Amino acid sequence: MWRRGERLYALLVFGVVVLEALALGGLVLTFSGRLLGLFGYPLVQRALLQALLLTGVALALISAYVLLYHAYTEAKESRDRQAYEAWLARFTRALFGEEEVPPPPWPRPALEALLSLREMLKGEMEARLADWLRQARPPWGRVLKGRWASRPARLEALEALAQARLPETLGLILPYLAHPDPVLRLAAARAGARVAQGEGVEVFAQALLRAALPRGALLEALLLLEGRAEPVVRRLLHEGGGEERWAALEALGRLRLAPLAEAALGFLDHPDPELRAAALRALLRLGHPPKGYEEALLAALRDEREFLRAHAARLLALLGNDLARRALWQALADPSFYVRRAAAEGLRSLDREALAQAARKHPDPYGRAMAEQVLREAA
Secondary structure (H helix, E strand, O other): OOOOOOOHHHHHHHHHHHHHHHHHHHHHHHHHHHHOOOOOHHHHHHHHHHHHHHHHHHHHHHHHHHHHHHHHHHHHHHHHHHHHHHHHHHHHHHHHHHHHHOOOOOHHHHHHHHHHHHHHHHHHHHHHHHHHHHHHOOOHHHHHOOOOOOOHHHHHHHHHHHHOOOOHHHHHHHHHHHOHHHHHHHHHHHHHHHHHOOOOHHHHHHHHHHHOOHHHHHHHHHHHHHHHOOOHHHHHHHOHHHHHHHHHHHHHHHHHOOHHHHHHHOOOOOOOOOHHHHHHHHHHHHHOOOOOOHHHHHHHHOOOOOHHHHHHHHHHHHOOOOHHHHHHHHHHHOOHHHHHHHHHHHHHHOOOHHHHHHHHOOOOOHHHHHHHHHHHHOO
């Protein structure tokens, strides 16, 4: 929850529940006493009236608060939106030299406008926006260093630092990669990936190794690094565990890190099938033929796991030799539709004549049908 005032709302609801519990408890006691002949009717009537009064007061309080809260937040959001648009226009004019920027401190909408422009602009204007953000001395660092800041406030601060992309703020972010809260660790990984520059990239890589993030979060952080990812991917491949290496192999292929292709080749005979599959995908995305690892590739093509056989069939075509042609021909008889599809597409890229021959003469009827289908699609 991000909207301000929700703690007060939670406290009010808690108070109403306590009042209702007291009222109901009093009613239970007085009615029980009446049934046992301990209390008279006047006492029971008084307890019932008190309970009804407490219930009415509680409902009135919570109804009034909800109505006032929504009216206030709607008006405040409207004012903030107008202020944000005004500051956005003001900073835009200042970037083009049409007016001077007023001296800081600036209100919250002004900082949000600066972050929005920082996200959109590059080059010289990006550098000017970074200077303005430094001059503004935003409160995000104080929030992250503070002991009593709430989780939403910390998440908001980490997101703002990610948008600001000021390299000197990496030191504020890295401690959160060791935070016990996994949500804060994920937000810190995203922010650190966008902020890290120069030597900070290696520092960020070391922190990622200790962060114990799931593979999806690691992959997201590596992809956010974009052109700065190579040293981090190399570090995770050499020093990481299974999760880190899987994410590094995936990022290696998706970011087209060709200098690391040789490192991916070493995982083609890894005992972990998920890492083998990630290496196969990475090499396929790079278009790097796995020469020297033909045996590992053929072993994957015979593996009992369908996803390994499919990835191996796709990668085999990059070898461009008779071994690949024969292996793909045999893979057309695979019991899996996806493996047959991968084998037919590989044959099409390797030797269309061989695929046409398979459509006519392959001994497996499903293999012939797949070859015919891929040929029709190619035509």
